[in-house]
Amino acid sequence: MASxxxxxxxxxxxxxxxxxxxxxGISRATxxxxxxxxxxxxFYACAQSFVKFLVARVGLQAMVExxxxxxxxxxxxxxxxxxxxxxxxxxxxWLRTIGYVAAIDTDAH
Numbered sequence: 001m002a003s004x005x006x007x008x009x010x011x012x013x014x015x016x017x018x019x020x021x022x023x024x025g026i027s028r029a030t031x032x033x034x035x036x037x038x039x040x041x042x043f044y045a046c047a048q049s050f051v052k053f054l055v056a057r058v059g060l061q062a063m064v065e066x067x068x069x070x071x072x073x074x075x076x077x078x079x080x081x082x083x084x085x086x087x088x089x090x091x092x093x094w095l096r097t098i099g100y101v102a103a104i105d106t107d108a109h
Contacts, residue, residue, distance in 0.1 A: 053094045058082045 055063050062082055069075045076087050083090060095101065 049098060050091075050094050053097060054079070054090070057090075 051063070058079070066075050066078060069078050079090065080086055085093070
């Protein structure tokens, strides 16, 4: 991700959803940059896999149309409309498709 995109994400998280800016008192900016070499390869591979899963479900055009909704914080809502499923349930389904059944929360809403 380009540094400008990261900066946009950081500002958006802090301004629109302050609870997302910190996790257990640790700034997400610090958390994601101090261990970058260790976590980046897995993070990007998983992100790509999940995005491919979503594109297969809703189509590329629908995914592209989600970008303007990021600023408004309405991506989850629109995904729910497109898929008739919640983000936790989509995540659980994706985990099943990649063979990671141990982490599936059956009480996801």
